[in-house]
Amino acid sequence: MPSGETWRLRPPRHRVERRAVSWWTAQAALVALPTPLVFAVLWLVIPPARFVFGWLTLGTVLPAVAYLAVMPRWRYRVHRWETTRDAVYTASGWLWQRWRVVPMSRVQTVESVRGPLEQLFGLSGVQVTTASASGAVRIRGLDRRTAADVVALLTGAAQATEGDAT
Amino acid sequence: METPWERLSGRLVPVHLAWLGPPLLTAAGTLLATGGQPDLRAVLTMASVACAFLVVTGLNLVRLATSRFRVTGERVELRSGLLFRRHRATPLDRVRSVDLVANPVHRLFGLTSVRVGTGEAGRGLRLDGLTARRADRLRRELLDAVRRNDISAERAPIARFDPAWLRYAPLTIWGVAGLFAVLGTAYRILHELRVDPLALGPVRAIVDGVGSVSPWVWAPVLLLVVVTLGVLGSVGRYVEGWWGFRLERLDGGVLRVRRGLLVTRSVSIEERRLRGVELHEPMFLRWGGGARVQAVAGGLGRAEENRARGALLPPAPRAEALRVAAEVLGERRSPTLAALYRHPGAALRRRIIRGLACAVALVTPLAVLGRWWPVFGIVALVTAIVLLPLGVLLGVDAYRALGHGRVGPYLVARAGTFSRRTVALHQGGIVGWTIGRSVLQRRSGLCTVVAATAAGVGSYRVRDVGVAEGLRLAEDTVPGLLAPFVEGTTPMDRPPFVEHGPFKNT
Numbered sequence: 140m141p142s143g144e145t146w147r148l149r150p151p152r153h154r155v156e157r158r159a160v161s162w163w164t165a166q167a168a169l170v171a172l173p174t175p176l177v178f179a180v181l182w183l184v185i186p187p188a189r190f191v192f193g194w195l196t197l198g199t200v201l202p203a204v205a206y207l208a209v210m211p212r213w214r215y216r217v218h219r220w221e222t223t224r225d226a227v228y229t230a231s232g233w234l235w236q237r238w239r240v241v242p243m244s245r246v247q248t249v250e251s252v253r254g255p256l257e258q259l260f261g262l263s264g265v266q267v268t269t270a271s272a273s274g275a276v277r278i279r280g281l282d283r284r285t286a287a288d289v290v291a292l293l294t295g296a297a298q299a300t301e302g303d304a305t
Numbered sequence: 306m307e308t309p310w311e312r313l314s315g316r317l318v319p320v321h322l323a324w325l326g327p328p329l330l331t332a333a334g335t336l337l338a339t340g341g342q343p344d345l346r347a348v349l350t351m352a353s354v355a356c357a358f359l360v361v362t363g364l365n366l367v368r369l370a371t372s373r374f375r376v377t378g379e380r381v382e383l384r385s386g387l388l389f390r391r392h393r394a395t396p397l398d399r400v401r402s403v404d405l406v407a408n409p410v411h412r413l414f415g416l417t418s419v420r421v422g423t424g425e426a427g428r429g430l431r432l433d434g435l436t437a438r439r440a441d442r443l444r445r446e447l448l449d450a451v452r453r454n455d456i457s458a459e460r461a462p463i464a465r466f467d468p469a470w471l472r473y474a475p476l477t478i479w480g481v482a483g484l485f486a487v488l489g490t491a492y493r494i495l496h497e498l499r500v501d502p503l504a505l506g507p508v509r510a511i512v513d514g515v516g517s518v519s520p521w522v523w524a525p526v527l528l529l530v531v532v533t534l535g536v537l538g539s540v541g542r543y544v545e546g547w548w549g550f551r552l553e554r555l556d557g558g559v560l561r562v563r564r565g566l567l568v569t570r571s572v573s574i575e576e577r578r579l580r581g582v583e584l585h586e587p588m589f590l591r592w593g594g595g596a597r598v599q600a601v602a603g604g605l606g607r608a609e610e611n612r613a614r615g616a617l618l619p620p621a622p623r624a625e626a627l628r629v630a631a632e633v634l635g636e637r638r639s640p641t642l643a644a645l646y647r648h649p650g651a652a653l654r655r656r657i658i659r660g661l662a663c664a665v666a667l668v669t670p671l672a673v674l675g676r677w678w679p680v681f682g683i684v685a686l687v688t689a690i691v692l693l694p695l696g697v698l699l700g701v702d703a704y705r706a707l708g709h710g711r712v713g714p715y716l717v718a719r720a721g722t723f724s725r726r727t728v729a730l731h732q733g734g735i736v737g738w739t740i741g742r743s744v745l746q747r748r749s750g751l752c753t754v755v756a757a758t759a760a761g762v763g764s765y766r767v768r769d770v771g772v773a774e775g776l777r778l779a780e781d782t783v784p785g786l787l788a789p790f791v792e793g794t795t796p797m798d799r800p801p802f803v804e805h806g807p808f809k810n811t
Contacts (some may be wrong), residue, residue, distance in 0.1 A: 146773040146793035153702030228790050238740040245736035269736040
């Protein structure tokens with residue numbers, strides 16, 4: 140091994156808004172709850188098949204509740220962001236976590252993105268694209284005003300540097 | 306002075322009319338096969354096929370009649386359409402590649418298609434059907450205008466086709482897979498036309514004959530036939546794709562690949578958009594001592610398109626591949642040749658577990674069936690005896706493939722057992738880093754370092770590297786980018802080393 144040094148990435152400076160937990164919970168509920176709900180309704184209306192649907196309901200509702208309870212809080216602990224003069228630095232994910240660094244000089248476009256659910260919680264996101272096809276860097280779950288500030292800051296900084304390595 | 310608009314070649318009219326051939330042929334074929342009395346479904350199928358081809362031909366003719374193009378000082382323009390008029394203009398300084406493609410029908414009439422690629426995916430211009438001479442002149446005009454340089458003076462090619470390379474063709478899996486694809490398609494078409502291929506005279510004779518012979522005889526014969534046809538198929542594919550292959554460097558910083566027997570292709574890659582090379586060694590090719598070379602370049606389109614158009618060398622001897630890789634990059638020695646750092650033992654454990662998991666996933670269903678049918682139990686046992694050691698072996702091989710390092714300005718990463726790829730990516734092409742860690746990777750202190758780039762497939766990975774080592778590799782490749790975000794007992798800003806990797810550029 141080349142060196143015994145134990146370097147690791149430090150967390151980016153800023154957390155996302157606390158409200159993001161509610162946003163992720165709502166999002167997860169939309170994905171995870173319909174299936175157990177359908178089974179529960181079937182359990183109610185078809186008495187002869189109660190045995191089957193009872194187990195199906197239980198078998199789908201428990202993972203769904205666990206997901207709802209764990210995922211948003213876990214994400215909140217991980218999701219962080221930071222911008223410096225030279226780069227954008229973000230951390231995201233929960234089971235699979237990603238830390239991404241994009242140099243300001245390689246930023247092509249900066250936009251704010253806001254889905255319907257995010258609007259409901261007064262949240263906003265920032266999307267930073269580079270010339271790479273490997274996907275944009277996103278900071279989700281920011282306060283609307285913070286997001287606007289970040290977009291303005293990054294747009295200015297990206298214009299000040301040259302060359303996007305296309 | 307206004308540049309005049311030009312038309313596509315008039316020879317395209319017969320080319321488009323040739324589209325009417327397939328429905329006519331299928332109709333004739335069906336009539337023959339059904340003895341002149343096709344049933345209603347076959348007639349309907351034929352009629353719909355004929356309609357589709359008529360519409361295609363009509364649209365093509367309209368497009369031909371309405372298409373005009375021109376190259377002015379600043380841009381290349383294409384106008385087309387009768388009802389939906391389209392006027393597309395691409396600034397010359399956005400032109401990244403000019404490909405010439407000619408399919409067999411085109412070539413019969415001396416025609417070629419020109420595809421003008423820009424950096425953005427799917428935004429290029431396509432001029433279908435110019436005379437070959439006009440197409441070549443257009444290519445020169447475009448590339449010329451881009452660089453204001455003379456690109457006509459050609460030097461000796463970097464590499465050219467060698468018939469001896471054909472021995473590597475059977476080592477690509479394409480033969481057997483392609484054979485099944487062709488058979489499947491033929492069967493589907495015949496089935497649609499209500500012709501049962503198994504009922505046709507000659508096929509029937511074979512099937513009946515086989516039925517009376519022991520499987521110990523016909524199984525090996527069938528295997529032999531499939532393998533032979535597969536080998537022929539892959540050789541044919543190799544010849545079709547790579548006959549007359551020439552890789553050359555033109556003046557003005559352009560690499561050009563010309564190849565193809567029936568469909569001739571000519572791909573030009575700007576050297577300033579070349580960010581590295583990839584050495585690709587699929588398992589069988591590797592065992593046979595061969596490799597192919599892929600350019601990591603921008604402006605070649607989406608990922609799949611990039612793989613097809615970025616090919617710099619067909620399956621060829623490994624030494625030749627390394628020579629081409631080095632010459633294309635303008636290095637004395639291919640960076641992919643460097644001795645690379647090994648990955649931590651945890652990466653080996655992960656790969657062995659993965660190999661075993663695949664084996665278990667295949668054996669378990671058989672073992673379960675064995676509870677009811679004992680014969681499956683025996684099959685499961687035999688499969689387990691074969692697959693479990695194989696899983697471990699593949700895991701070890703996958704681990705031995707893993708390696709990373711920085712060689713001069715290149716990030717070098719190697720991985721893969723079935724499809725081994727060694728990529729050398731120039732630091733100048735890296736537009737960002739992603740460090741990914743799954744739960745299991747976090748437990749074993751590993752991470753996957755992903756270099757994002759505008760070239761090639763967009764991202765290149767260093768899989769399952771130790772965290773500190775991965776961060777140092779990234780920082781070492783693009784100094785100053787990652788350091789501000791790294792913590793440790795010593796700051797990373799000034800790396801305590803010069804060269805990263807045991808290989809010295811001498």
